[in-house]
Amino acid sequence: MEIKKTAVAGTLESSDCMVTVEPAAKGLELDLESAVIRQYGRQIRKVAMETLKRLGVKKARVSIVDKGALDCTIKARVECAVMRAAEHEGRVNWGGMIR
Amino acid sequence: MGIGIYSPPLSARQKEEYLQLLEACGLRDEGDADIIALMTEDGRLIACGALAGHTVKQLAVSSDAEGQGAMAAVLSALIAEAYAAGIHRLFLCTKPENLSMFRSMGFHSVIETKDAVLLENRKGGLDGFLASIPKYDGVCGAVVCNCDPFTLGHRHLIEYAAAHCDSLYVFAVSEKGSMFSPEERLEMIRKGTADIENCHVFESDLYLISRATFPAYFIRDESRADLVKSDLDIELFCRRIAPALNISIRFAGEEPFSPVTRAYNERMKELLPAYGIRFEEIPRFAEISAGKVRTLIEAGEPEKTGEMVPESTYEVIQRRS
Numbered sequence: 001m002e003i004k005k006t007a008v009a010g011t012l013e014s015s016d017c018m019v020t021v022e023p024a025a026k027g028l029e030l031d032l033e034s035a036v037i038r039q040y041g042r043q044i045r046k047v048a049m050e051t052l053k054r055l056g057v058k059k060a061r062v063s064i065v066d067k068g069a070l071d072c073t074i075k076a077r078v079e080c081a082v083m084r085a086a087e088h089e090g091r092v093n094w095g096g097m098i099r
Numbered sequence: 100m101g102i103g104i105y106s107p108p109l110s111a112r113q114k115e116e117y118l119q120l121l122e123a124c125g126l127r128d129e130g131d132a133d134i135i136a137l138m139t140e141d142g143r144l145i146a147c148g149a150l151a152g153h154t155v156k157q158l159a160v161s162s163d164a165e166g167q168g169a170m171a172a173v174l175s176a177l178i179a180e181a182y183a184a185g186i187h188r189l190f191l192c193t194k195p196e197n198l199s200m201f202r203s204m205g206f207h208s209v210i211e212t213k214d215a216v217l218l219e220n221r222k223g224g225l226d227g228f229l230a231s232i233p234k235y236d237g238v239c240g241a242v243v244c245n246c247d248p249f250t251l252g253h254r255h256l257i258e259y260a261a262a263h264c265d266s267l268y269v270f271a272v273s274e275k276g277s278m279f280s281p282e283e284r285l286e287m288i289r290k291g292t293a294d295i296e297n298c299h300v301f302e303s304d305l306y307l308i309s310r311a312t313f314p315a316y317f318i319r320d321e322s323r324a325d326l327v328k329s330d331l332d333i334e335l336f337c338r339r340i341a342p343a344l345n346i347s348i349r350f351a352g353e354e355p356f357s358p359v360t361r362a363y364n365e366r367m368k369e370l371l372p373a374y375g376i377r378f379e380e381i382p383r384f385a386e387i388s389a390g391k392v393r394t395l396i397e398a399g400e401p402e403k404t405g406e407m408v409p410e411s412t413y414e415v416i417q418r419r420s
Binding site for chain 1: 171172174175176178179184187199202203204205222
């Protein structure tokens with residue numbers, strides 16, 4: 001999926017996360033900010049990278065500000081931000097890429 | 100509990116509650132908000148915030164609602180609105196004691212003074228901006244100007260400045276909200292100085308004289324020039340920009356008309372020398388001011404501006420009228 005514009009999803013509220021996806025010239029860059037980065041940093045990155053891979057995102061700058069989100073929340077916020085950034089809203093392939 | 104997004108003006112009742120909340124938090128309404136977010140609980144205002152251009156401001160939470168995530172909710176709503184409007188770069192100015200809270204919300208410090216901190220939502224934004232600007236040898240000077248529009252007065256200032264240093268950086272204010280767009284102003288400055296070899300024109304990328312660094316400049320409440328706070332802007336220039344670009348002289352035009360700009364010049368005169376930067380104020384050239392040019396344009400007499408602006412600016416004025 002091609003990232004065409006900058007988009008954001010999620011909030012900064014407790015148990016949520018805010019994900020920003022921006023176009024990039026090459027590769028995937030992931031920046032993470034979290035109060036629990038020492039405990040869960042690796043897991044959050046893993047969930048985010050898996051989600052990006054499943055969506056076929058090859059080039060993007062992704063930033064996650066985590067406020068203690070569960071894996072399912074992180075996945076959903078990444079998916080939503082990517083869909084918006086790829087101008088793909090309204091034609092989401094439920095059960096396909098999003099599952 | 101819910102958050103409403105409003106375009107000013109607010110209703111009388113909303114405004115009253117909004118002003119009360121700001122006052123209780125030691126803030127005042129600066130009146131330049133594009134949108135205002137109000138969070139209410141049982142019909143009572145418990146938190147608010149506003150967006151003015153690229154700047155998040157007027158963030159306040161009532162004391163009895165603190166610690167319940169109201170600030171996070173209001174900030175989230177404002178960020179969502181900004182992105183939806185295509186504004187991706189956001190700045191925020193706060194007291195130093197709030198720094199860690201906003202850091203945990205994805206903001207990064209740009210400059211810290213003893214009373215205030217400027218943050219932005221992009222990591223290393225200022226470093227990236229400075230890295231994008233070429234470095235020159237010898238004595239480097241700087242002019243920061245809005246040039247709304249670029250007049251013979253600006254030309255005079257830049258000519259003088261370029262003659263008094265080896266390389267001159269001219270930073271065009273990149274904030275919107277002037278009569279001419281940032282792109283038009285940049286074009287006017289570039290064309291109007293194209294023949295000055297050691298003059299190099301750049302966008303200020305919101306790091307110099309922007310609604311984030313120096314809000315008073317854009318609010319133009321001339322009656323309250325005594326309250327003008329420009330230290331953040333000046334310290335950002337002195338501590339981050341000037342050292343990176345080896346700038347040792349800042350030139351500015353003398354300001355007989357605008358109290359806000361005059362107060363800014365006065366403050367530069369006080370602060371710059373401590374950082375080893377010389378401040379030079381150049382007397383105004385032939386009573387020309389961009390304000391007079393704008394007045395003529397607004398009065399529908401753009402043809403009368405010909406004597407005050409260079410050819411290249413006159414073309415831009417004619418193009419728009």
